[in-house]
Structures are given as C-alpha cells and as structure tokens.
Amino acid sequence: VSLTSVEFALFVTAVLAVYYLLPGRAQCGWLLLASYVFYGTWDWRFPVALAGLTAANFVIGRRLRVARQARRPLLWLGIGINLAALAGCKYGDVLGAALQPLLASAAHTDGDVLLRLALPVGLSFQVVQAIGYLVDSSRGQVAAEDDLLSFALYLAYFPKLLAGPIERPRPFIQQLRAARVVDNAALARSGAQILVGLVRKLAIGDSLAAMIPDAAFTTPASVAGVGGWLVVYAFALYNDFAGYTSLVRGVSGLFGIELSPNFASPFFARNLTEFWNRWHMSLSFWLRDYVYLPLSRALLRRNLSRYNVPNLVAPPLAAMLACGLWHGPGLNMVLWGALHGVYLVGERVWTLARPSRPLPQRPWWRHALGMGRVFALVVLALIPFRMPLPIAAEFVAALGTARGWGGLDPRALACIVPAVWIDWVQARGRDETVFLRWSPMARAAALAVALLVLFLAAQRDVDAPFVYQGF
Amino acid sequence: MRTNDPRATLRLRHPRGTTLWLAALCLAVPLSVCETVARTDLPQRWGLVPSVGSSHRQFEIALRRIEAYVADEGRLDCVFLGSSVVHRGIDPAALGGAYRKHTGRTIRCFNFGIQGVSVATSSRLAELLARRYHPRLLVFGSTARDYSPYAQHQVKSQVATVPWVRYYTGAVSPKGWLAAHSAAFRYYLTYRNWMRADYARAMATRAEEDRYTTREGYDTRRGGRLDVRGNPNPRTQGHYFGVLRDFTIVPEARDGLRRIARLQGSGIQVALLEMPITPTTIPFFPNGERDYAQFVDVLTTTARDTGVLLWRTFGVAPVPFDGWRDWGHLNTKGARVFSEWLGGQMAAMPDVSVAAEGPGNRS
Numbered sequence: 053v054s055l056t057s058v059e060f061a062l063f064v065t066a067v068l069a070v071y072y073l074l075p076g077r078a079q080c081g082w083l084l085l086a087s088y089v090f091y092g093t094w095d096w097r098f099p100v101a102l103a104g105l106t107a108a109n110f111v112i113g114r115r116l117r118v119a120r121q122a123r124r125p126l127l128w129l130g131i132g133i134n135l136a137a138l139a140g141c142k143y144g145d146v147l148g149a150a151l152q153p154l155l156a157s158a159a160h161t162d163g164d165v166l167l168r169l170a171l172p173v174g175l176s177f178q179v180v181q182a183i184g185y186l187v188d189s190s191r192g193q194v195a196a197e198d199d200l201l202s203f204a205l206y207l208a209y210f211p212k213l214l215a216g217p218i219e220r221p222r223p224f225i226q227q228l229r230a231a232r233v234v235d236n237a238a239l240a241r242s243g244a245q246i247l248v249g250l251v252r253k254l255a256i257g258d259s260l261a262a263m264i265p266d267a268a269f270t271t272p273a274s275v276a277g278v279g280g281w282l283v284v285y286a287f288a289l290y291n292d293f294a295g296y297t298s299l300v301r302g303v304s305g306l307f308g309i310e311l312s313p314n315f316a317s318p319f320f321a322r323n324l325t326e327f328w329n330r331w332h333m334s335l336s337f338w339l340r341d342y343v344y345l346p347l348s349r350a351l352l353r354r355n356l357s358r359y360n361v362p363n364l365v366a367p368p369l370a371a372m373l374a375c376g377l378w379h380g381p382g383l384n385m386v387l388w389g390a391l392h393g394v395y396l397v398g399e400r401v402w403t404l405a406r407p408s409r410p411l412p413q414r415p416w417w418r419h420a421l422g423m424g425r426v427f428a429l430v431v432l433a434l435i436p437f438r439m440p441l442p443i444a445a446e447f448v449a450a451l452g453t454a455r456g457w458g459g460l461d462p463r464a465l466a467c468i469v470p471a472v473w474i475d476w477v478q479a480r481g482r483d484e485t486v487f488l489r490w491s492p493m494a495r496a497a498a499l500a501v502a503l504l505v506l507f508l509a510a511q512r513d514v515d516a517p518f519v520y521q522g523f
Numbered sequence: 524m525r526t527n528d529p530r531a532t533l534r535l536r537h538p539r540g541t542t543l544w545l546a547a548l549c550l551a552v553p554l555s556v557c558e559t560v561a562r563t564d565l566p567q568r569w570g571l572v573p574s575v576g577s578s579h580r581q582f583e584i585a586l587r588r589i590e591a592y593v594a595d596e597g598r599l600d601c602v603f604l605g606s607s608v609v610h611r612g613i614d615p616a617a618l619g620g621a622y623r624k625h626t627g628r629t630i631r632c633f634n635f636g637i638q639g640v641s642v643a644t645s646s647r648l649a650e651l652l653a654r655r656y657h658p659r660l661l662v663f664g665s666t667a668r669d670y671s672p673y674a675q676h677q678v679k680s681q682v683a684t685v686p687w688v689r690y691y692t693g694a695v696s697p698k699g700w701l702a703a704h705s706a707a708f709r710y711y712l713t714y715r716n717w718m719r720a721d722y723a724r725a726m727a728t729r730a731e732e733d734r735y736t737t738r739e740g741y742d743t744r745r746g747g748r749l750d751v752r753g754n755p756n757p758r759t760q761g762h763y764f765g766v767l768r769d770f771t772i773v774p775e776a777r778d779g780l781r782r783i784a785r786l787q788g789s790g791i792q793v794a795l796l797e798m799p800i801t802p803t804t805i806p807f808f809p810n811g812e813r814d815y816a817q818f819v820d821v822l823t824t825t826a827r828d829t830g831v832l833l834w835r836t837f838g839v840a841p842v843p844f845d846g847w848r849d850w851g852h853l854n855t856k857g858a859r860v861f862s863e864w865l866g867g868q869m870a871a872m873p874d875v876s877v878a879a880e881g882p883g884n885r886s
Contacts, residue, residue: 072533079532235534259718266720308532454793463718496545511698511715513578 053093053301054517055214056254063090064303071307072234080201080228084306087210091173098172101137104135105175108133111183113189113203123190130186138179138450141172143381174214175376176378178207180338187342194221200415201470202228211304215296215520217312217334220481224309231245232308244485247502248474252297253518256471260288262514263464269439272450277458284464285438286431289519290318291471293332296518319430319472322411322422324395326432335375344380364400369393384436384444391433552654561706563693569869572733573709575702580729581610581742582637583713588740593656595738600631601660601869602652604645604783606674608638608798609664612853613740621866627689630869634740636664637682641675643779644683650692653786660869663783664796667818668851670776675767727808728773741858748854749847760856767807770814773882780821784829794832795822799842799861803849832872840864 053060071079086252087100088099112130119126185203202225212219225440234242267274268281304311306357321327328336344377348367371392373397376389389452407415414422436444450456460468478484487498560566566573571874574583593599595801603613615632635647635652642665649661668674682688690699701708716722737745780795787793797819819835826833841864846857853861 072531077532110669150779229528232532233531233534235537236536239535262718264722467718469875492541492545497549499542500549503546504554508715511576511712512718513716514719 053361055296056250064306074316076231077201078206078402079232079307083210084201084208087208087213090210091208091213094173101172101175102178102208103204105134105137105178105182106207107208108199109185109201110200113186113194116189117192119196122425123359127186127190131183134179134182134186138175141175158466161253174216177212177214177216178220179376180218180335181207181221184218184338184342192267194225200223208303209305209309211300211309215518217314218303218338219312219334227309234306234308238308240304241485241489242302242305244488245298247302247499248484248487249295249297249299249347250506251295251502252291252298252471252474254465255505257288257290257292257295258514258516259467259509260291261513261516263286263461263467269447270443271442272447272456273451276455277461279457280460280464282431282434282438282444282447282451283460284468286427286434286485287464287468287471289434290315291386292516292519296501296520313484317475319427320423320475320479321426322414322419324392324399324426324429325409327426328392328396331430335378339371339375343370343374346369347356359404362406362431365397367399370397372396379437382440384439384441387436387441387444388433391436395429395433398447525858530621531652543749545867550585555822557656557707558705561710562824566706566710568776571710572713573706574713575685575709576698576715577681577685577688579639579681580725584729584733584736585635585740588736589635589652589656592631592633592738592740596631598631599656599658600707602633602635602656602658603664604649605636605660605664605796606645606669607636607638607639608666608669608852609796610634610638610740611848611857612636612798612861613859614737614741614855615663615863616737616741617859618866618869621863622870625867625870630866633658636740639696640682641779642669642776642783646782646860647683647688647692649783649786651688653789653791655691658791658874660792660794661783661786662796663780663799665799665822666798666851667798668766669768670772670818670821673769675773675775684787690845690853713871714773727770730874743855746847748856749849750844757779758883767804767814768809770808777821778823780825781829782833784825787829787831792828792832794834795826796834796865797822799836799840799853799857801847802849834865834868836861847859 053063060065061324063086067082068376071082088102091102096145098413107305109130112126112133116123155271203221205222205228206219206224207217210223252352264281264284265275269285272278294315301311301313314333314335316330317332318327323504324364344367348363351360351363351366357363370393372389372393373386374389375392376385376387379385379388411419435447437443439447461471478486480486481489483489490498532663563845570591572587575585575586579635589602602613603609613636615634618632622628629751634646637648640648645663645665651661652658668683668790686696686699687702688699689696690703691828703710719725723837732742736742785793804813805811819837822833822835823832840861842853842861844862846853848857
C-alpha cells in the first residue's frame with residue numbers, strides 16, 4: 053500500500069476508528085497489529101523478517117541491561133547481527149557477485165548461486181533504530197522494565213516503518229506509555245502536515261522528477277543542460293523526502309504520537325554543518341550520536357588538541373562514510389559520503405584557521421554567499437548519489453562543456469519557486485505548520501490552492517514511489 | 524468516539540469549519556469562471572483541445588473527430604469499429620462514394636478503429652458508441668489475430684479503464700462524471716502531463732496525427748507499398764507473425780464479440796466484418812487453415828446465434844497485391860479498393876442511410 057494512495061487513507065481511517073475506542077495499552081497492541089498488516093501488504097515475508105529482528109534485539113537488549121560483565125562483547129554481537137542482516141539483504145547482490153566464482157568452483161556448478169535475498173522495505177531504518185536501542189540499553193538510557201510490545205511497536209510503527217524518521221527509543225517509548233491526546237489543535241496540525249506533505253510529494257517532487265529526461269542520468273553527453281537537470285533533481289529529491297516526512301508525521305499526529313522532524317529548510321543552510329543539522333536530521337543526529345561523538349571522544353582521550361589531524365578528520369569522515377554505506381553498497385554512495393566528509397573536514401579546518409563571527413552576526417550577503425556555496429556543493433555531491441561511477445564521470449565531463457549548462461526548464465521553475473516559498477515561510481515562522489497561524493482568509497486561500505493543486509496533480513499519468521523507500 | 528471523556532485520546536470540540544467554508548468559496552469562484560469560459564468557443568479559438576483523459580493518442584483523436592462529425596452531420600449512419608486493421612483499412616470517404624454510386628444516396632460513415640484494442644475492449648467501445656452516438660449500423664471488423672492471447676491486454680488500460688469511457692458504459696465514478704460534465708476539466712486533461720519529460724514530443728506527435736486524420740476518422744498517412752506475393756521478412760515482420768504462433772481463440776474475445784453482436788437488439792443494426800489478410804498469413808498459424816477456420820467459425824456462429832450480418836472477405840474482397848502497407852495492414856490504395864468493395868456490399872443492404880429498423884441480413 054503506497055502512502056499516497058486512497059487505500060492508505062482508508063487503512064489509516066479504519067485503524068484510527070478502532071484506536072480511539074481502545075484504552076491506552078490496547079491501543080499499542082492494535083497499532084502493532086495494524087503495522088504488521090500494513091507491512092505484510094508489501095510482501096508477506098517482511099513482517100516475518102521484522103519479527104525476527106525485533107525478537108533478537110529485544111533479547112539482546114534485555115541482557116545488556118542486566119549484564120554486569122561482558123556487556124561490550126554482547127553489544128557488539130547485537131550490532132553485528134543487525135549489520136549482518138542489513139548487509140545480507142542490502143548488499144546480497146554485491147556479495148553474491150563477488151563470491152560467485154568461489155561458490156561455483158566449490159559446488160562444481162555453473163555458478164548461478166547468487167546470494168539473492170529480498171530487501172525488506174525500510175530495513176535500513178529499522179536496523180539503525182535497533183542499534184540505537186542496543187547502545188542506549190547498554191548505557192542504561194532505556195527504561196529497564198521488559199516491554200516487548202513497546203519495543204516491537206518502536207520498530208514496527210507503520211507511519212515511520214518504510215522510511216523513517218529514525219526515532220530514538222526513549223522518547224518514542226515514553227510516548228507509548230503516556231496518555232495520548234488528539235484535540236482540535238493536534239488535528240489541525242496533523243492535517244496541515246499531511247497537506248504540506250502531499251503537496252511537496254505529489255505536486256512538486258513528482259512533477260520535478262518526471263521532467264528530468266532519463267538520458268540525463270544515463271547518457272549525460274547526449275542531453276543539453278545536464279547541470280540544470282541536476283538542480284531539478286536536488287529539488288525533486290528534497291521535496292520527495294520532505295513530503296514523505298511531513299505526511300507520516302501528520303498521520304502519526306492523528307494517533308497522538310509525535311515523530312521527529314527530518315528537514316528544516318536545508319537549502320537555506322549557510323554552511324555544511326548547518327546543512328546536516330537541517331537535512332535528514334533523524335539520520336544525521338543518529339550518526340552524530342552513535343558514530344561521530346563516540347569516535348571524537350575516543351580520539352580526544354588520546355590527544356586533547358583540537359588541531360590534532362585525526363581529531364579533525366576521522367569523526368566527520370567516518371560519520372559521512374557510514375552515511376554513504378547506509379544509503380547503498382555501491383562505490384558511488386561511498387564517494388557521496390566521502391565528499392560530504394571532505395566538505396565537513398574542510399569547513400572545520402577553515403573555521404579553525406580563520407575564526408569568524410557567529411552566524412547570526414554576519415551580514416546578509418555573507419548568508420547569501422554561504423547558502424549558494426552550500427547548495428552548489430550539495431548538488432555536485434548528488435552526482436555520485438544519483439548515478440553509478442562510470443556515468444557520474446561522464447556527467448562531470450558533460451558539465452565541463454558549454455552544452456552542459458543550459459538554462460533551467462521554465463516548467464521546473466514553476467515547481468521550484470513554490471517549493472522555495474514553502475521553505476521560506478516555514479523557516480521564517482520557525483514552524484512547519486506556520487500556515488495555521490495565518491488569518492482565516494489567508495488560511496482558506498492556501499487550503500483551496502493546495503487542494504486544487506493536488507487534484508490537478510492526481511490527474512496526470514505519473515506514478516513515482518518515494519525515493520527513500522528504496523533505501 | 525468518547526470525545527468528552529477525559530481519558531479518551533480523541534478530545535474534539537465542535538469545530539466551526541470557517542476555514543473549510545472559505546476555502547470552498549475560494550475554489551468555487553475561479554472554477555466557475557473557468558467552466559463558463561470553457562463552455563464558450565474561446566478555448567477552441569485559442570487552439571486548445573479537450574480530452575477525456577486517455578493516454579491513447581489516437582483514441583483521443585478519434586473521439587474528438589466523431590464528436591465533431593456528429594455535431595456537423597446531425598446523425599451517424601454507420602460506424603466501423605476494430606483495431607488498427609480497421610483504422611488503416613477502411614476509408615469512409617471511398618466507401619461513401621461507392622455507396623452513392625450504387626444507390627444514389629449519401630451515407631455518413633465514421634471509422635472508429637483504434638490501434639491495439641482487443642475484442643473485449645472493442646465491446647466496451649461498441650457500447651459507448653451505441654449509447655452516445657446511436658449509429659444506425661455498427662460494423663465490427665476483426666482478423667484472427669485480434670482473438671489471440673497476445674492481443675487481449677495491449678491498450679486496455681489506456682482505453683477501457685478510462686473513467687469517461689466507464690461512465691458512459693454504466694460505471695459511474697467522480698472522475699468519470701467530471702470528465703463527462705465539465706468542459707474545463709476536459710481541457711485540463713489534454714495538458715495534464717505538462718511536467719513529463721516526453722511532453723513536448725508527445726504533443727508534437729499528437730498534433731501530427733491530428734493533422735493527418737480525416738474528419739471521418741481515417742488516417743491518410745498510412746502509405747507505403749509492400750508486394751505480398753513474396754515471403755515476409757522474419758526480421759522485420761517477425762513480431763506480427765510471432766503472435767500467431769500460439770494462436771488460440773481466447774474466451775474473453777469470444778465473449779466480447781457476442782456482446783458487440785447483442786447490441787443488435789438495442790435499435791442498432793450490427794454487422795461483423797472479416798478484415799482482409801494476406802494469403803501468406805495462413806501458414807504462420809500453428810495449425811494453418813484449421814486455425815483460421817476456427818476463427819471463421821466463431822464469426823459465423825456468433826452471427827447466426829445473434830442474427831447479425833457477417834461479411835466474409837477472405838478470397839472475396841479484391842485487395843491488390845500492392846495494396847498492403849505491411850503484412851497486417853492495408854495501405855491507402857488497398858484501403859480505397861477494399862472500402863469501395865465494402866460500399867458496394869452495403870448498398871445491397873436495407874437502406875442504412877435513411878432507416879435501419881428491423882433485423883439485418885443473415886449470414
């Protein structure tokens with residue numbers, strides 16, 4: 053069931069109808085059942101895999117909380133199991149291809165023994181949440197009582213099951229244990245989030261993605277203005293994922309459960325560090341807390357100097373390489389992560405070498421320059437993100453020619469301008485549902501436009517799944 | 524839902540709904556203006572064309588042409604329905620000329636052959652044509668290929684499942700209703716894919732096809748000349764004959780044919796037409812002539828059971844050897860000769876150009 057389908061809307065309505073009638077604890081059980089049913093609509097094997105992952109992590113988490121000794125090996129065992137599950141499914145093809153000659157010679161077969169496993173949708177998100185749970189359990193940050201239901205729902209909760217946001221165990225499980233309230237304000241907020249999410253995804257993201265000629269990212273030399281199409285792709289990707297996040301946060305709000313935000317107008321970031329505090333925030337904060345900070349602390353224990361090269365280089369590079377590998381097994385994703393790592397290292401070195409005024413005290417033109425620089429670097433890094441390395445090389449070569457830099461398609465501007473306007477309004481109001489604070493007439497006009505745009509978008513022959521469901 | 528219970532999750536106060544009412548007003552005013560303008564001739568003067576929301580280009584053009592034709596002529600004497608074999612094989616102007624020559628009367632015919640439609644989808648279209656345009660005679664032309672498993676699902680989703688088509692064949696839906704009743708919506712549907720990468724090319728192709736389609740629905744571009752006395756080239760024509768390799772009559776097609784024939788009872792005269800095939804086609808069936816006889820048997824049985832007219836053409840219709848565009852379709856020369864022959868056959872019928880009440884000729 054796609055999240056933008058009528059079937060999903062009916063599913064949510066049915067789940068909500070029963071949910072509101074049940075008492076607190078039973079609500080969690082009902083949500084868990086609904087989540088597994090929802091997951092099963094994709095593939096009946098997915099709930100089975102998720103149940104296995106849940107059971108394994110719950111058992112290890114319990115042990116971690118009570119174990120006095122051998123806590124560290126147990127933690128690594130748990131992390132290893134999760135990573136192995138992810139690698140087995142996500143990198144199965146790559147591993148299989150690499151192992152094929154070995155297996156073929158050992159089995160004396162023709163070599164058709166690829167380790168092909170189905171990748172459950174959203175497994176990458178479930179695995180990082182499970183690892184977060186294990187680490188927090190080992191640190192004693194998750195409540196000690198045994199609650200399989202809450203933990204299972206933490207991993208399986210259907211609004212965030214397919215592509216996050218990546219939740220932390222403690223705040224999420226606390227919400228499950230507390231009384232949940234959906235009043236008029238919460239309903240309006242959820243409605244606004246759903247509407248903004250649908251507009252971002254269906255009217256903006258899908259439209260931009262549909263404009264890009266296939267050849268732009270397969271045979272870039274044959275297409276004029278590939279630079280422009282890369283910019284279009286950046287906005288398409290952003291609005292697709294930001295739309296997804298807004299939609300699922302709105303749906304979750306109907307259940308009285310707040311999910312973490314993922315985006316905060318990232319293209320208005322004035323430096324790369326700020327960008328990663330605004331882009332896919334739930335993942336970047338996870339990487340910060342479970343990769344960057346532990347590594348930084350370990351390195352600082354050896355050498356306290358801020359200027360020590362490993363202290364400067366290793367944490368951002370490791371975090372961003374992990375980010376790349378999390379997105380996919382290809383070398384192109386490694387390069388994308390490495391590029392962002394190098395950006396962050398460069399920015400840290402620059403800041404240390406030339407300390408400047410804090411961001412809020414800088415003049416507007418420096419903000420504008422910073423935004424332009426960040427946008428250009430992020431968009432360039434999308435080249436290996438979007439295409440395999442050989443084609444990425446062709447793409448870069450095409451960018452080096454005059455033909456690679458045509459003007460932006462006016463149709464793209466018709467989508468990008470509203471997208472930037474939505475970002476600007478949200479950033480200025482410091483609230484993604486700032487529209488609710490508008491006057492009734494302005495609010496009604498915005499609602500009318502959104503409904504009309506969605507209705508018109510629904511008529512076209514374009515059907516695109518959420519990009520991040522693929523991760 | 525326990526909205527007043529302090530323990531309940533859902534705690535709603537009765538909302539005033541001001542925003543919703545105002546939003547409805549905000550939508551109603553501009554949409555009413557758009558609808559009013561769309562119902563004038565302004566959009567046509569601006570060069571805009573309406574659509575029913577199908578992604579089948581030629582189907583859209585055929586619909587626009589038949590709407591305009593019926594509006595101009597006031598009535599439709601006969602309509603030809605079928606796949607591309609009909610679309611490229613029957614020239615209503617040539618047929619009308621032959622008919623006039625034999626009878627001295629004018630006949631208003633339209634070619635509604637749609638590229639790639641199966642028999643089952645054609646039955647849906649036949650129903651649509653009968654309900655919407657009330658032709659006196661509906662002629663369904665087909666070849667054995669149309670009954671093979673391969674042909675069944677080619678463009679079904681582009682034609683038969685279009686909400687507008689479904690609406691006019693009895694399956695009411697909001698989108699179908701809107702496409703049927705809102706002129707503004709129909710204009711928007713033409714340009715609904717404005718964001719697609721292939722939009723400009725699709726619009727250019729549509730404009731070209733539109734230019735070459737006559738007011739009677741016949742595509743005048745289909746030229747080319749192939750002498751069918753030689754053997755087909757398996758490399759270039761393999762696809763066409765490959766379809767016949769697993770030939771069987773699928774029940775879905777047989778049922779579709781019956782549904783078309785049964786329209787005879789609804790004040791419309793129905794005729795079945797065996798469209799011409801090249802003599803070299805028969806050996807490509809797995810069981811040769813036996814398979815072709817099976818197809819003919821389906822036509823004959825259906826015609827007999829439902830009392831509709833059947834025109835056999837194999838070995839009868841005078842299609843010249845150089846009258847073929849490819850191994851399956853007539854070229855303009857072949858279509859002209861065949862249409863003139865068909866016009867002669869129709870001239871022998873009770874007058875469909877004036878009144879056609881009562882049963883048709885039996886096969």
